[in-house]
Amino acid sequence: MRKKIVAGNWKMNTLPAEGVELAKGVVAQRGEVCECVNFIVCPPFTHLAQVAEALQGSTVELGAQNCAAEAKGAYTGEVAASMIAALGCKYVILGHSERRQYYGETSETLNKKMEQVYANGLTPIYCVGENLDEREAGNHFAVCKQQIEEVVFNLTEEQFKNLVIAYEPVWAIGTGKTATAEQAQEIHAYIREVLASKFGAAAAECPILYGGSCKPSNAAEIFAKEDVDGGLIGGAALKAEDFIGIGKGFMA
């Protein structure tokens, strides 16, 4: 049985006090959803420590949205994976399309970040996905395959067992335009096939999350698909009720 995961990517939203309130709300409502669903919140770096405290004693886990490609040293403004781990994070989102697009993250950088993430006992949530032009040209399969081959294929079998993939079509992020459940299933199944070509049977155990305008009203339909193991949530993760409501999609 693959892990079911609902992860919230808060992006650059909330001040520390607001983040703590949001985390407390998630903790308070978490009991409304089966323990079989794993909830993860990924606040900005600045309030990881405070949110970690708010999550104490609950099963809601903590993740970061990024980390440095180097272990430590003269890298002004960067945050090392070891620092994130020391604050109680279990996960790190890597390769989000916003980081690829606005901060020029390449597979080369992401390979180095992966190394740091594993060296510090963290689990990467590795994002892949095509933009609108690529989708319209029918290149979405090739784009996802390349993003996986260039990074995930460099992992060891041991590391691969500790990996979460998020498929996030760029055209669905923050646009209110969701991929249909069929589109999600089609590409998730394809991604699993690509993973299996390298890692064999272990690919059946890798959680693949859908991300892009996921909300309580569409989660159940998307999560019902065989190869969709949960969601990476942006906007709807900023309200505890909606975030938990998405988790309820597994119970519908």
Ligand code: 13P
């Ligand atoms: P939205 O849910 O706001 O579309 O964002 C998705 C996303 O980018 C999560 O990482």
